[in-house]
Amino acid sequence: MIELLVVIAIISILAGMLLPTLSKARAKAHQAVCLNNLKELGMCFFLYADDWDGFFPKDATMSNVWFTQIALYIPQTRTGFTAYSSMYDPTEDMWISGILRCPAEPKSSAFWNVDWSGMEPAVNKVATWYGINGYLCGTSSDPDLRYWPKLSRIIKPGQTFLVCDMKPGPELDNSDYYARINFNHPEMGIAYRHSASADFVFCDGHVESRTKQQVPVWHPGTNDPFWFSGQIQ
Numbered sequence: 001m002i003e004l005l006v007v008i009a010i011i012s013i014l015a016g017m018l019l020p021t022l023s024k025a026r027a028k029a030h031q032a033v034c035l036n037n038l039k040e041l042g043m044c045f046f047l048y049a050d051d052w053d054g055f056f057p058k059d060a061t062m063s064n065v066w067f068t069q070i071a072l073y074i075p076q077t078r079t080g081f082t083a084y085s086s087m088y089d090p091t092e093d094m095w096i097s098g099i100l101r102c103p104a105e106p107k108s109s110a111f112w113n114v115d116w117s118g119m120e121p122a123v124n125k126v127a128t129w130y131g132i133n134g135y136l137c138g139t140s141s142d143p144d145l146r147y148w149p150k151l152s153r154i155i156k157p158g159q160t161f162l163v164c165d166m167k168p169g170p171e172l173d174n175s176d177y178y179a180r181i182n183f184n185h186p187e188m189g190i191a192y193r194h195s196a197s198a199d200f201v202f203c204d205g206h207v208e209s210r211t212k213q214q215v216p217v218w219h220p221g222t223n224d225p226f227w228f229s230g231q232i233q
Helices: 002-051 108-112 174-178
Strands: 130-133 161-165 197-202 207-211
Touching: 002 130, 002 161, 002 197, 002 207
Parallel strands: none
Antiparallel strands: 130 161, 161 197, 197 207
16 A cells, blocks of 8 residues: 555656646647748748739738638638638638647637627638738728738848737637737737747748747837838838
């Protein structure tokens, strides 16, 4: 009996030593998947630009979100859910990929299970936990005054981020379907969910992680190339 208690105690001690290591390993794995997701999304933006005279998709409105504009270039998997976009027949399923989902987001299960029973028609729809750099498309809140950014006009593409981890917001309302980083809606800002860092893909296609302290603070009139404002040729 004493021997059994000793064995149990040893196992408990070993488990206590291993769990933090396993937790860190899991977090690293989540971050690796997230960085790969963003790398693939960046490639989709470049494929879109190749077909559209060098222009990236703009953040647009809830009826034409950036991730539906690049949907044709995303590796496709059947989900049984539709995108919130007028580009698609709302009665049909959209073929969409898990690269729009960050595995480290606690609410990630809601990605596939949004209840839109109050919508017409009553179907489930897809969101994303990644956000486009809203300042690439201008600072106007009027969708008609926002524009498609052209890659050749981004002077410092290696310093200007394109898409990054985004907070899912308090609920999935229309605003989430803009899926953009815009400080008019701070509740939907950058999400530092990878051990206090966020993942980014930049306008030259490279990916990296940054802590909050490494992200330049945005303010009206900023000309930091990270946000692109003031960096148009």
